[in-house]
Amino acid sequence: MSTTARERRRDIVDLAHTTGLASVDELSRRFEVTPSTIRRDLAELTRRGEIARTYGGAMPLGAPGAEPTFRQRNLEAGVAKAEIARHARTLVHDGETLLFDAGSSVAALAREARSGLVATVATTSIAVIQQLADSDGIHLECLGGTLRPASQGFVGPLAEAALERLTFDRVFLGADGVLASGHVVEADLVQTRLKELMCRQSERVYVLADGSKLGRATFRARAALPEGWTLVTDATATTEALAEFAAAGVDVVVAPAG
Incomplete structure (x- = not known):
């Protein structure tokens, strides 16, 4: 994984926690990458338990409206x-x-x-x-x-x-x-x-x-x-x-x- 991707994913987690919600479109524009790249980032961060997916974006774990994992x-x-x-x-x-x-x-x-x-x-x-x-x-x-x-x-x-x-x-x-x-x-x-x-x-x-x-x-x-x-x-x-x-x-x- 490139340094750029690593830094982008770290910033996505920070944004989810500071703003409460990060949509795919917003993140795509912010980081100047395609929506599909952002979706892959969100999937990986969700797999690692760092964020929770929502319809069209991501939220910090435990936030109202965040989708819990099956384990949760x-x-x-x-x-x-x-x-x-x-x-x-x-x-x-x-x-x-x-x-x-x-x-x-x-x-x-x-x-x-x-x-x-x-x-x-x-x-x-x-x-x-x-x-x-x-x-x-x-x-x-x-x-x-x-x-x-x-x-x-x-x-x-x-x-x-x-x-x-x-x-x-x-x-x-x-x-x-x-x-x-x-x-x-x-x-x-x-x-x-x-x-x-x-x-x-x-x-x-x-x-x-x-x-x-x-x-x-x-x-x-x-x-x-x-x-x-x-x-x-x-x-x-x-x-x-x-x-x-x-x-x-x-x-x-x-x-x-x-």
Whole structure:
């Protein structure tokens, strides 16, 4: 790596921390390099854990609006995710064809489904693949494409083309946030397009989201959910938040504690 690239990346980190936000276009103009060069810089800095990617740019780690890494997500709300996963496991039945989205909550469901379930599971998630690869009862179908490091999931035209040829009894979605208006909030438009396609190909739609994600609209990208979708959350959800979803006609399931 040249000294110029090293210095540029160091300056990008400094800018993200001092200004709070650095967009690809701004950085491209500032350093007089192409947007693709900046995107490579951001990808490398994200991989090293020095910044967090956002839609169209970067922010310092821990800043509001910064997209956490999959590892960071996995450490958040572990008890709540386990409770949600245990309840979600009761919703699936032997012989069904299931679709598992990327995300730490859905990965927790995959752990619950490792034994005792005889079903077909298709997924875009590396974490789900790792959980189910050696499960005796699961016929696992892996939907490849372009890997998003932050979510450890595959997106893009290849994943979409595979999904368009398949149908499912149930899909289980993760989310950065979920709104009573019937939308899932994500950091990236390619994720929202993929989630909408997942919903169209599935008979039943479930969103797995702990209480902290209800009403949270940290990012700008939105995926519309179909009528009749079900929210599976946990006991940390506030009464006010649950009432908002219920008033909107959403089927809300609160997983029992313990």
